[in-house]
Amino acid sequence: xxxxxxxxxxxxxxALVDIDGRVLIAQRPQGKALAGxxxxxxxxxxxxxxxxxxxIRELDEELxxxxxxxxxxxxxxxxxxxxxxxxLMPLYLCRRWSGxxxxxxxxxxxxxxxxxxxxxxxxxxxxxxxxxLRDLL
Numbered sequence: 001x002x003x004x005x006x007x008x009x010x011x012x013x014x015a016l017v018d019i020d021g022r023v024l025i026a027q028r029p030q031g032k033a034l035a036g037x038x039x040x041x042x043x044x045x046x047x048x049x050x051x052x053x054x055x056i057r058e059l060d061e062e063l064x065x066x067x068x069x070x071x072x073x074x075x076x077x078x079x080x081x082x083x084x085x086x087x088l089m090p091l092y093l094c095r096r097w098s099g100x101x102x103x104x105x106x107x108x109x110x111x112x113x114x115x116x117x118x119x120x121x122x123x124x125x126x127x128x129x130x131x132x133l134r135d136l137l
Contacts, residue, residue: 006081011089012055013042013126014067015075015133016097022113023133025120026062026106038110038120040091040129051090059094063109064102071096076132080125087125091132 016024025038043058045051052069059067072092080087103109112120114137117130 006084006086008086008088010045010051011042011087012045012051012058013040013089013091013129014055014059014072015040015091015093015129016059016063016065016101017093017095017137018111020111021137022111023117023137024063024101025110025112025117025122026103027108027110028123029105029107034123036107036121037123037126039123039126041106042089052092055092059097062105063099064104065097065099067094067097076129078125078129082124089125091129 024041026041027038028035041059041062042055043062045054052072055072056067056069059065071094073094075091075093077091078087078089101109110120114134117133122130
């Protein structure tokens with residue numbers, strides 16, 4: 001059982017899906033927790049910020065793309081207890097954006113078929129989302 005005193009951290013993530021049905025994943029850079037692991041782009045929701053607004057902001061900051069709220073479809077969520085906090089992470093699907101996906105903050109980016117996502121090591125909170133993407137995309 002986890003410690004009920006652990007703070008809950010709300011993080012939003014996005015499975016960007018291209019015209020070929022591939023999903024974008026990003027490799028965490030050196031110097032960050034869980035460096036080298038692959039994740040879905042996104043980030044923390046700031047106090048007073050709506051999850052969709054946070055995701056739109058994060059996708060612009062991390063990848064240089066513009067997404068509208070209408071193009072974000074709630075998909076599934078992850079709930080995972082780390083040692084010092086509990087992570088709650090809604091994952092949105094997005095098939096439409098403007099701009100060119102650019103590597104700004106990550107060590108690498110990869111467009112991956114859903115059936116191959118399990119080949120990439122992911123943080124414990126992201127890994128369970130792979131089965132949903134594989135089975136439903």
